[in-house]
Amino acid sequence: MDAGGIAWQAQWIWGGEEDRPRNEWRCFRRSFELPDQGVQEARISITADSRYVLYVNGILSGRGPVRSWPSEQSYNVHEVGHLLRQGTNTIAVLVISYGLSTFQYLLGKGGLLAQLEAETNAGASFVLGTDESWRTASHKGYDRRSPRMSCQLGFSESVDAGLWDDGWTGGESDLPEWENARTVGRPGDEPWPSLKPSAIPPLTEETVWPVRAESLKRVEAVSWTTALDIRNAMDPDSIRHANRVSFVGYAAVIVRLSEDAEATVGFLSGFDALRGIAVNGTYYSANDMEGERPERYQRLRLRRGDNLLALDLAGTDHGTGLHFGIDSEAPFELVSPLGGESGSEAPFALIGPFAARVPIDHEESDSPLADYEGFGGDKPLDEQAFEHFGIYGSFRAVSSPSELAAYEKWIKPFPAELTARESVFAKSVWRRTEESLPIPMDVQAVCMANRTPAVLPLFEGADTELILDFGKEWSGYLRFEADAPAGTVLDFYGFEYMRDGWRQDTYILDNTLRYVCKEGRQSYESPVRRGLRYLMVTVRNASRPVRLFGVQIAQSNYPVAEIGRFHSSDPLLNDIWEISKHTTRLCMEDTFVDCPAYEQAFWVGDSRNEALVNYYVFGATDIVRRCLELVPGSAWQTPLYADQVPSGWSSVIPNWTFFWAIACREFAEHAGDRSFAKRMWPKIRFTLEHYLRKIDDRGLFFIRGWNLLDWAPIDQPRNGVVTHQNAILARTLRDAAKLAELAGAAEEGAVFAKAADSLVEAINEHLWSDERQAYLDCIHADGRRSDVFSIQTQVVAYLNGVAEGERKDRIAGYLIEPPASFVQIGSPFMAFFYYEALASLGRYDIMLDDMRANYGQMIEYEATACWEMYPNFKENRPNPKMLTRSHCHAWSAAPGYFLGAVVLGVRRASDGWKSVKVAPQPGDLKWARGAVPLPDGGRIDVSWRIVEREGGRVFDLEVRAPKGVEVELIAPDGCSADMRLLETR
Structure with missing residues (x-):
């Protein structure tokens, strides 16, 4: 029996031959009969390595598990009695195996553990657990070669609806791919020696529709794109951690043409270890390429026949994929330098690595490369850098495939599983041509929840691109319904910001989804969490117009009530409080997270300030307790405790x-x-x-x-x-x-x-x-x-x-x-401490003016959430249009705390808020009202106004509090006051 009181009869199960498969989406199902008496109550206790989506009789019933240390594997309990019926029932689970460590997950091994416990109306018990009677199959619709989303996250998804029966979650689906599961352990076995119930309730799922179609374009795609996982190729053992890795080497491919032609190689990635490219022995430095960084483009003249393209890779990387492509009017093929069939889907060769692969973290590395450019230092690479520098340098001059024999010792195939079939991100960002079009009103129907379809225009020889604006930043799961011909490709790309036609692309985040349609009307819900405000939808390969019946986000966050309130005589401060509230909500998942788009990571230091904002806006305590209790689990990594947990990055x-x-x-x-x-x-x-x-x-x-x-x-x-x-x-x-x-x-x-x-x-x-x-x-x-x-x-x-x-x-x-x-001060995070100091000084006027200046700038740019950094900060260069990296970052939500604690003046006076002080500081405001939650329920309501009365100005304050809470009312210095304390109605 575990800490949650579960008497486990279930076993850990898995399928296939791989214990730790990379990016595998595996299906499990079990049908069973329920007695005629019917079910009074039923629950499923479930966990998985890495993530699961649970279905009962075809109905999505839960997601999980919440992030946890493998040594204390978390499981969820889902109430499912209302979904069961007399006769045949089916439990189905989609399990996503990452096969590598991220900033939220440490590598274990593929596994599913689930147990149904039901009580019938007749008082009998029914237990069904995972074992070898369960059927399993690898979901053939999901492309396991889809790229990583980022070094912090798992994988983007590419799914072909025509390759799998989407009815597998409900009725019978026992195709030849299905087999009996195999037992891989019992509760308490490694790598999950302890099981703990989730300490928080299930997250919310709220349907959010876009508010308008932002743009419509006819676009022509570039010829070819891919994404390479360089870090994992250079260091296969790097799947076991998420630390930086240093490497020196090349990835090479032969570009074969039937005629001389102009071509462009484009790099569309925040991957920092690309030094340059060599084409037929001519070297082009990345620093000299065209483009607005991090985009880089090199125009080339390629010859008829075989052209050797080598990517010079020397530096450190966390796991950011190298997204790039080749565009040419002339047709070309990609061929492996190692020989084999032309047109191979994984034609690259890996040359090297020529230097030791050394994990790099923020406690510094003893790598001999640490003093060199790209590895943490500023020295140019030279003969002293590493033993095989000469071989590394000479490879740039290789002018034809015939010269590769001299490097036979160093060349091997670039793993196919680390080579994306296509980079949806690169193809979404880099287009050969684009033409903006007016948006017909019937296309705006995609934003309307009346089931009227938006009919997207079809263009000869080109694709259709539609950008949707959801009005605010959101975080959750993408859903859509469409009617399309078989083989139509729907590419989705989410991003946070655009203005006056300029789009801030997410070069260190592959926030994409590819869906290949089956014939007819169909719907899909992604199991991958995404943060975004804008969604680009690109229709490719359609033989008839596609009808979109709706695109939504299932907004998902920690369940909170918006108990806190703030409203004042200054509309700007009101807007600032609103974006602080929205930011904090979006960054409350199964832990506090830094941002919903780029990382979704629980950064320990950020969460201290986020917890204080939460206390004043939502009043949630379980999530704070859970976050704080997770941190010491990193002691196995360092006794100093890691800065983000649970994570494969051993960083302090x-x-x-x-x-x-x-x-x-x-x-x-x-x-x-x-x-x-x-x-x-x-x-x-x-x-x-x-x-x-x-x-x-x-x-x-x-x-x-x-x-x-x-x-x-x-x-x-x-x-x-x-x-x-x-x-x-x-x-x-x-x-x-x-x-x-x-x-x-x-x-x-x-x-x-x-x-x-x-x-x-x-x-x-x-x-x-x-x-x-x-x-x-x-x-x-x-x-x-x-x-x-x-x-x-x-x-x-x-x-x-x-x-x-x-x-x-x-x-x-x-x-x-x-x-x-x-x-x-360089960031809103630091402003939190500045405001604390100003409050202790009693300089509330400076605090409010600073909020108006810095957060007001965000409002001026139509921000719906608080930015990670102030505009035009050094991290944003070289593009002056880039106001910040993340447009939703909860370490920045300080006004959500200070407007309640200072302007409303509500402060805890004793442990547990048994006594409270209300001492409003009006500054230059004329009135304010609002509420602050109490940790055990209830709230403090405050309303004050400066009124003109006979004899002068009077501070009129009214406070309502629950019975039993001791409240002290304190007027601002120098004010005559009329103060009333009332009991909450």
Whole structure:
């Protein structure tokens, strides 16, 4: 029996010959008879490696599992009694096996575990578990060679509806492909030694329709595209982790033409390790190619016969596929340099790797290449870089396939499974020609939920492209219904932003789906989560007009009620609060995630601020508890705890671990949960003891790692003493001592309080500049004191109790009027801490003005969610139209917290919100009203207004609170007030 009380009779099952198949979509089904008495109640407990979609009698009944460490594999329980019937029933499960580690999943092995438990109306029990009686088959409709979506995610999908019976989830479907499943383990067996029930409820699914057709085009596709998984080809063992990998080598192919011709090779990818290409011995550097980065194009003159194209690949990569193509008016074939049939679907050869394949992470690598360009340094590659540099360099000059014999030792086939049959992303972004057309009103019908089809125009010799606007950013599962002839290709590509015809393409995210139609009317729902606002739909190969009956997103997020409210006399602040709320909701999945499109990863440090926003907008606590409890599971990777979990990337940002510990204390006090404090205290103590081992002889925290706080150009080297990190560690040690008190371990916590005092003393001794009267950013590993001074460093020194006396007053002045010579705040994430400092200073006016300026900029550009970075930040270059990378990033949703905590003035006064202070700070507002959720249910409603009465202006405040909550009302300084506390009706 596991932690959830399940007495497992089921076994782990799988099928086929591969234990860890890459990108396999495997079907399982079991039909059974139910007794005549009927079912009173029934549930299915289920988990899978990697992900599953559950159907009962053809009805989609659940998805999962929630992300978890394999050592504590999570399972879901789905209520299915209402779907069962007397007689024959069928349980069907689609399981997606990634076959590699991502930022949400660690490689285990293919497996399904499911158990149906039912009680009949007659009081009898019925149990059915997975075993060898279940039937299974690899879903032939899904192309296993579809590319990775990104290094953080699994795979995009390409499905041919004509290759599989879509009725397999309901009625009988026992084609020759089906076989009996094989047992691969019992509950408790490795790699899943422990099973735990999901700690959160099922996620929502809400149908969202597009609001308008944004554009319609006639487009002509380029000749050929593909995507190569270079990282996995260079290092096959890299499937076991998600760390960066370094490599040096080539991928080569022969381009065969029947005549001399002009051609263009185009690269449409954020893949950074492409150095250039060699064509028949002529080398073209990637830096000299045409195009607006990251797009790169090289025009070529190809000769009749065989042309050797070699891609020069030297650098590091996380798992971003290399998407590229070749376009020519003349027909051509691709042939393997190793011989074989022309027109092969996997014609590439891999040459190398010529240098050791070394995982790279943010604690730095000892790779001999670490000092070179593309590997973390700035030295050009030379003879000293690696042993086989000469062979690597000479390959560029190979001018014909006949010369390849000299490299026989180094050449092997590029694996077919790592070679996409086509890059839908590249084909969506790069077109030979395009022509914009007016959008007929009947095409707008695709946005209307009245089942009237949109008839898409058909063009001779070209494709039809339609872009749909869903009005806001959304995150979930794509659905559509169409009537089309067999063989029609529907390519879908989701992205976040476009303006005045310019589209921000997602070069590090293959956010695409290819669907090859069967004949007639058909529907499809993707099992792959996507984030997007805009959806490009391209119709290819249609022999008659395609009718679209609808395209929707099944919006999916952690189930929350929008309890929090904010409305004021400033419409701009109201809009800012709304986008903060929407952003936070979209970034609440089975954990908090950084963004719904690019990563969908649980970044530990981000979630501290996201939790605070959630407390004030939604009031959810289970998701926060779950997130905090996941983090120590990374101890097997590092005692310092990883910065995103559960993940195959063994990466540490010390500040992210510190924010996690702070968030644990905040949650225990917010929820009034001392049992949580007791559970977490040993885990916090464990990691902080390891961090304290990195205190140097000066008493300062010195570490070689990813010493991040803000994306701005502050001096935060990968090796040395970083001031902001030391200040945040001091705060963390003090918060740990407070948590220890809650856990009943005050004596143990006192050790950390003492360590905090010593650290603060060392910071003030070594990291203060008398000349600049400010805290410097860092001391480098060689002892050099930084000459960089930043607002970020001053913020954390003030906020975390490092600055005292005159220094504190001096720093406060910098926060009120930031010196132009200091590095300025670079991201909305850092603004959260800036606002905390301003609130403690009582400078609410500056906070509101900053929101209006920076978040107002987002509203000006019609943002529906908060951006990851401020516009035109250095990470966005070289394209000035690119305002930010992610257009929905919850680390940026600070106004959702501060407008409730400051303008409405609602603050917790005791653990569990048993007592509350309401002290509104109006700033320049005339009125505001809203609500703040309470953790145990209920809310605090606040309404205030500045009114003119006889004798002057009066602050009129009305507060409603549940019975039993003690509320203290505090008027703004200098105001006469009329304040009323009422009980919630």
